[in-house]
Amino acid sequence: MFPRTARTVLGLTSVAVLAGACSLSGGDSGGSAGSDQQNPTVTLVTHDSFAAPQDVLDAFQRQSGITLKIVKSGDAGALTNKLVLTKGNPVGDVAYGVDNTFASRALGEDVFQPYTSPEADRGPQRYSVDPEHRLSAVDVGDVCVNVDTGYFASKGIPAPASYDDLADPKYKDLMVAESPATASPGLAFLLGTVAKYGESGWPDYWNRLKANGLKIDSGWEEAYTKDFSGSSGKGPRPIVVSYASSPAAELGQDGKPRTKALLDTCFRQVEYAGVLTGGKQQPQAQKVVDFLLSQQFQATVAANMYVYPARTGVELPAGWATAAPLPSAPGTMAADKIQAGREKWIGTWRSLMGA
Structure with a gap:
């Protein structure tokens, strides 16, 4: 199953709910404010998809003398909202x-x-x-249309390759996407369509997709694992909005991918880290940012979070x-x-799609 789960996009006026916290090694469970300077606890607030090998986290804690406490707070939108509030x-x-x-x-x-x-200066800049x-x-995770290559081979028709192809009648009722109001990939x-067709052209493009039978799901998991034919759910639709890295999770017994990302339909997503203004452990927080950009951590992000490292020269898993x-x-x-x-485009999209 594709490890990077769907990220629900919450409205910016919603209050994000603290999903929980865990201290990765012993230490004060009361947060960074209660730690002493001999063994400071630094609280790292992340989205729900954060994952890293325990041995890499343990090695950082031993080397730095920092106890790292991880607090997960929803998706990118919920996390941002919580940090602002x-x-x-x-x-x-x-x-x-x-x-x-x-x-x-x-x-x-x-x-x-x-x-x-x-x-x-090793790449993130x-x-x-x-x-x-x-x-x-810290990482790059491009969102792209994915296709079930086996489906199109069995039907004897070429798979789509571009945004315009997706609105072609030969692909009617074959595509599923996530709502931009409720899911990050959506x-x-x-x-991506606004960037491609411009302010005046993207609504017409979505009208063409709608007329061509586009199905909208609320989240990535429903679209990819239930409606997409190329995943474990073997759904009815061979075209889905997912990630450029998704085919790496769909390798057949021969080691070849059963799906393909359409690289002309991708929109770049970059995830960032930063020191929070007013945090209690400023110098130690800087060390955590250094760690997230380090070779040791960057080498884990592809296998554990199915994103590409921002650092250059990091080896990717076999097959990527x-x-x-x-x-x-x-x-x-920009x-x-x-x-x-963002909010204006989502509002226009809702009106167009009746969502």
Whole structure:
């Protein structure tokens, strides 16, 4: 099963619910404020998809003398909202998981303070969204349309390859996507269409998709594991909005992927980490950012979170080069433009789709 679960996009006025906290080694369970300077506890606030090998986390704690406490707080939208709502009394010292679709909101609210990690020049600065370096890129997870290649081979018709192909009548009733109002990949796909067709053209494109029988699900798991024919659920639809890395989880017994990401339909998602303004453990929080950008941690992100490392020169799992190549020219959009247009575009999309 694809390890990166769906991320529900909560409204920015919703109050994110603290999903729970765990201390990875002994120490004060009361948070960073109660730790002593001999063995400080640093609270890392993350999205729910955070995962890393325990031995890598343990090695960092031994080397740094830091007790790392991880608090999971929903998806990228819920996490950002929680950080904004609690900025006067931050719930942690460092945060990871705010992505480029929400970065401008966090930066505009001064949630993060400037910090340039010595590890940042190993690649993460390629994805910088802030001249003050309040956010450091940790990983890249492009959202792309995926197709069940076996389905199209069995039908004797070519698989679609582009945005325009998806609206072709030969693919009527074959595609499923997630709602941009309730799921992160759905939002990324919507942003990709805005980037592709522009402010005036994207609504017409969605009208064409709707007329071509596009099905909308509330989240990634429903779309990918139930409606998509290329996954374990063997659903009825061979076209789905998922991730560029998804084919790496769909290898057959011959080691070849049973699905394919359409690299001309991708929208770049970048996830960031930063030191929280007003946190109690500022120097130690900087060390945690350094760790998230380090070779040791970056080498784990593909296998554990199915995202690409932001650091250059990190070896990917076997098969990713052919099954899950990183798109060379994905759709992109400036973070401030996303912030300015996101809610308006979602509202227009709801009207168009009757959702």
